[in-house]
Amino acid sequence: MPAPTAKEIVIYQNYQNLLKANNGAKFVKVDLHVHTPASGDAQAKNKYNFKFDKDKPDDSMNEAKKLAKEIVERCKELEIKLIAVTDHNTPSNVLPEELGHTWYELLHDAAGDSKEKSICVLPGVEISTDDLHILVILDPEDGPQLNNGSEIQPAAYIVHQINALLRKCRFTLDEYGKYNATGMSSLFDVLEYVEELGVRSIIIPAHIDGGKKAMLEVYDKPSNVYPKLLNHPCLNAVEIVKETTPEKKKIGSGKEAVSIREYFAGKRDPNRSPIAWIQNSDGHSIQKSGIGKRFTYVRMGQASFSSLKNALEDPETRVRMMNGYTSKSTKTMLTGIAFSKDSGQWDYIAFNQNLNCIIGKKETHKSTIVDMILYGVNRFHDDEKDLENKLVEEGYSVEVFLQKGDEVFCSSRSKTGDPPDWFMLDQVNNSFIKLEACPQQLALPRKYQHEGISGRFSDKARLMEFIDWYVFARYSGIKEALQNRDKYMEKLRNNGSAGDTANQQKLQEACDALYKKRESIKDLDVKQIKSNGKAVGMEIELPQYGRKGDKALFMVKIKKATYAGSNWQSYVDQPELYMLDGKQYRSFNSLSTGMKNAAIMAFLMNQDTFGPLIIDEPEKNLDVSAITKTLVPRMRLLKTEQQIICVTKDEHILLSGDAENVVVTQSEKDVKVISGDINDQQIQQQVLEIFEGDQQGRTLREKNRKLSSILER
Numbered sequence: 001m002p003a004p005t006a007k008e009i010v011i012y013q014n015y016q017n018l019l020k021a022n023n024g025a026k027f028v029k030v031d032l033h034v035h036t037p038a039s040g041d042a043q044a045k046n047k048y049n050f051k052f053d054k055d056k057p058d059d060s061m062n063e064a065k066k067l068a069k070e071i072v073e074r075c076k077e078l079e080i081k082l083i084a085v086t087d088h089n090t091p092s093n094v095l096p097e098e099l100g101h102t103w104y105e106l107l108h109d110a111a112g113d114s115k116e117k118s119i120c121v122l123p124g125v126e127i128s129t130d131d132l133h134i135l136v137i138l139d140p141e142d143g144p145q146l147n148n149g150s151e152i153q154p155a156a157y158i159v160h161q162i163n164a165l166l167r168k169c170r171f172t173l174d175e176y177g178k179y180n181a182t183g184m185s186s187l188f189d190v191l192e193y194v195e196e197l198g199v200r201s202i203i204i205p206a207h208i209d210g211g212k213k214a215m216l217e218v219y220d221k222p223s224n225v226y227p228k229l230l231n232h233p234c235l236n237a238v239e240i241v242k243e244t245t246p247e248k249k250k251i252g253s254g255k256e257a258v259s260i261r262e263y264f265a266g267k268r269d270p271n272r273s274p275i276a277w278i279q280n281s282d283g284h285s286i287q288k289s290g291i292g293k294r295f296t297y298v299r300m301g302q303a304s305f306s307s308l309k310n311a312l313e314d315p316e317t318r319v320r321m322m323n324g325y326t327s328k329s330t331k332t333m334l335t336g337i338a339f340s341k342d343s344g345q346w347d348y349i350a351f352n353q354n355l356n357c358i359i360g361k362k363e364t365h366k367s368t369i370v371d372m373i374l375y376g377v378n379r380f381h382d383d384e385k386d387l388e389n390k391l392v393e394e395g396y397s398v399e400v401f402l403q404k405g406d407e408v409f410c411s412s413r414s415k416t417g418d419p420p421d422w423f424m425l426d427q428v429n430n431s432f433i434k435l436e437a438c439p440q441q442l443a444l445p446r447k448y449q450h451e452g453i454s455g456r457f458s459d460k461a462r463l464m465e466f467i468d469w470y471v472f473a474r475y476s477g478i479k480e481a482l483q484n485r486d487k488y489m490e491k492l493r494n495n496g497s498a499g500d501t502a503n504q505q506k507l508q509e510a511c512d513a514l515y516k517k518r519e520s521i522k523d524l525d526v527k528q529i530k531s532n533g534k535a536v537g538m539e540i541e542l543p544q545y546g547r548k549g550d551k552a553l554f555m556v557k558i559k560k561a562t563y564a565g566s567n568w569q570s571y572v573d574q575p576e577l578y579m580l581d582g583k584q585y586r587s588f589n590s591l592s593t594g595m596k597n598a599a600i601m602a603f604l605m606n607q608d609t610f611g612p613l614i615i616d617e618p619e620k621n622l623d624v625s626a627i628t629k630t631l632v633p634r635m636r637l638l639k640t641e642q643q644i645i646c647v648t649k650d651e652h653i654l655l656s657g658d659a660e661n662v663v664v665t666q667s668e669k670d671v672k673v674i675s676g677d678i679n680d681q682q683i684q685q686q687v688l689e690i691f692e693g694d695q696q697g698r699t700l701r702e703k704n705r706k707l708s709s710i711l712e713r
Helices: 005-022 057-075 103-113 154-168 187-197 225-232 262-268 305-312 368-374 382-393 451-456 462-474 478-498 501-517 593-604 626-637 651-656 681-692 695-712
Strands: 026-034 080-085 094-095 098-102 119-128 133-138 200-207 237-239 276-278 296-298 320-322 330-343 347-350 355-360 396-402 408-412 420-425 431-434 524-530 534-541 556-557 575-581 584-587 611-614 644-647 661-665 671-676
Touching: 005 330, 005 396, 005 420, 005 431, 026 119, 026 133, 026 262, 026 478, 026 584, 057 080, 057 103, 080 431, 094 187, 098 103, 098 154, 103 119, 103 225, 119 154, 133 154, 133 187, 133 305, 133 593, 187 225, 200 305, 225 262, 237 695, 262 296, 276 462, 296 305, 320 556, 330 368, 330 575, 347 671, 355 651, 355 681, 368 382, 368 396, 368 501, 368 611, 368 661, 382 396, 396 534, 451 462, 451 681, 462 478, 501 524, 501 534, 593 626, 626 644, 626 651, 651 681, 661 681, 671 681
Parallel strands: 026 080, 080 119, 200 237, 237 276, 355 644, 355 661, 611 644
Antiparallel strands: 026 296, 094 098, 119 133, 133 200, 296 320, 330 347, 330 396, 396 408, 408 420, 420 431, 524 534, 534 556, 556 575, 575 584, 661 671
């Protein structure tokens, strides 16, 4: 193999640097129910094989520290990024009678000693009551740092709080670490005591479907316990052993029996997020049957208590059970871009495979980032050549990195404006090799052009083509029927009035076959439309765009073509799109302009066929209700399947859309950014400044809100 060229070396170096750039939140493994030898039932030989020897305290402490490192190494081996220490009724004391050292502290220190501090360790406790076991996880960074003028280490403070909680629950020191001890407090006493601590906390009912004190066994019938428990301010998740429990386990009897998921949803305050269903190991060892036996995927940036708590408050997009997520994707993903100006140093912007929001103050080159992506892959529309020429004039060189499956590609375009060169990563030799052309398997990034898309939706022939190829073609037989129809349609379109009748007859037969294929799609709700007893069309719900109750958000009515001689358009069936408004469907044409624009954009976001979707300030064509009712729900539904890059000045898209990656532009002079998850404090500060202004401005707006509420009275 020839040695890589200078350009190929630069591309590989840029790719490596891009991989180091922050691209926001991603799914990581967490295990929130981990026991240590502080739990009496975890000390046996077939568990941790450790019990503190009071006669040899120094040796035992050294062994404990060694075991803590082994636990951390086991977590790293399993790629677990966050664990919570939740021992039975104890602050996880290494020696029950001595409160100075805890397994939480040993594990925290061991994780800190490991390279890159790749594991976050949270303090907690599993409290036993007569009703059930409940996990309480505390924020290790919450609480005062000073006490009577003496500095207290945060770990020691939190351990003190757990100890105080256990004493309130009236556990004796002798009961610390014993799973069969129950103290003298009820479930709701414990919840009250947790609130009284004044420390940020997460409450999770443990193993509700199995093990000792399983909540679904204790309360196997509808009970007033559930609404009170499920609406506790610190409770956003329940722990299950079996992944099938939410759907298969029933509560109630006879016709009144419903699934646990449905029952819990009905008891949960509708103004709060749904309950997160999570799995944890309840691990008592570092063996295969211990830590990591079960786990949950949680989407977060930097693993922390705050990131975890925020994720549990938005489980629809940020929480997946262990078999409910895969990192593999067959879609084309935009990994990021490397760019330089006037042959200067290279800068990098990495993108998340889900929702990326580009925000910034005025004149800070937000849209320039979009322009660089399109420039790099040569995807400017004809009416955008001025944007392309501007980048050439300013001397931008751009490398766009794309991934499809395990394959990585780069489109490299120099400041001269010449067409881009394409390269592919040789993962064996760690270099990029030049290709003859853009790989056909890639679905290149496309920019949402409101005017162009709006025009397509107003033209019934173009709309039918879009629906057929991008919605129906996934179903059996449709693609082949389309190809057969188009073969004869092309002849008619090319020949016009000169088209022969034999071809017209074959085209009509092909159109009839396509129509029947649509009628027979088994996975969709297809209904015939009749007039005077004769079928004249069909209506089809499109559930892949989301549902509300038992109805799909979008529905299409298709009127059968008339087949008028040599007029090719008469062979195209006539579609009309409808969107669910309340309980009824409304035609797109009857929607307000803002709602119609949002509906068009939402319909465009088809997760099966498009590559990365770029949207530049969609709020320009939408009203607020259209954003919150239509666009944002669609983005939330699609972003796990469809990569979206959105330049926006609208906080609803950023916050309600729960952007995994926030790219903040920093400079009026050049493209400079910081990126990260919305839970990153630096990103949060930037978001506040951009959308709320400085502190003085926020104070003034708060006064105006108070004045408005007074006037409304």
